[in-house]
Amino acid sequence: MAVVAVAVAAIVGLMGSTWADEQNLASLPQLLALALTVPRADLCDHAAGCPCENATPPTASAATLAAMFEPEMLQLWKFLHYLGAIAAFGYGFYAPVFGMAVAKEPQHSNWFSRAAKRVTSFVILPFAIFMFITGAALIETSAAWEWSTRWLSVAMLLYFIALGISLFLQRSSLNKVIELSSQAPGPDGPPAELLKHSGRMRIYGVILLLLTLAILALMVWKPALGQ
DSSP states (O other): OHHHHHHHHHHHHHHTSTTOSHHHHHTHHHHHHHHHTSOOTTTOOOOTTOSSTTOOOOOOOHHHHHHHHHHHHHHHHHHHHHHHHHHHHTHHHHHHHHHHHHHHOGGGHHHHHHHHHHHIIIIIHHHHHHHHHHHHHHHHHOSSOOTTOHHHHHHHHHHHHHHHIIIIIIHHHHHHHHHHHTSOOBTTBSOHHHHHHHHHHHHHHHHHHHHHHHHHHHHHHOOOTTO
16 A cells, blocks of 8 residues: 555656656656555565564574573583582592591591492582583583693593592492491401502592692693693
């Protein structure tokens, strides 16, 4: 209807004007062509970017939405990653203190070993896996980091070494300490094998602590490492 109204107005205006001479009548096709360019709301499909005032606004693409929420998601994954790191490796900083206390009072070694096993099973290992998952999400979310980044590759290698020591070496000695300390001590005191495995646990604890410090240093300073 808008096109018809404009066309009729143009024709009436020309015909009713005192200057409706041949020159002005010759401009009628141009006026009709101009009228045809007027947006028609009744025929427009309201596609994104059309001149119609009722046009549907352009929708944001998935990439645009991801870019919009990238800072918030990055902060969320960082928070969860740091939480996992504290829960998984925080114990390693004060476990040697307990170990030295138990060495002086071996009668408490069974209680401490059982408590350490529970902490390892229900806190350290689950949060260690959680830390890896959130770290992977952090890499995928951030445009600044890639899996091939050298310091990141070294940090992941140290992480898996620490996880292997905790799962296989330290856990094996821990189970042995629990088994041996559950027995009544002989007249000569704790058995030699118990002292051996207790010593191994302390060594593994120191190694895990050093690995944790190395990973922490890589995460903070992010050295180029030859790249």
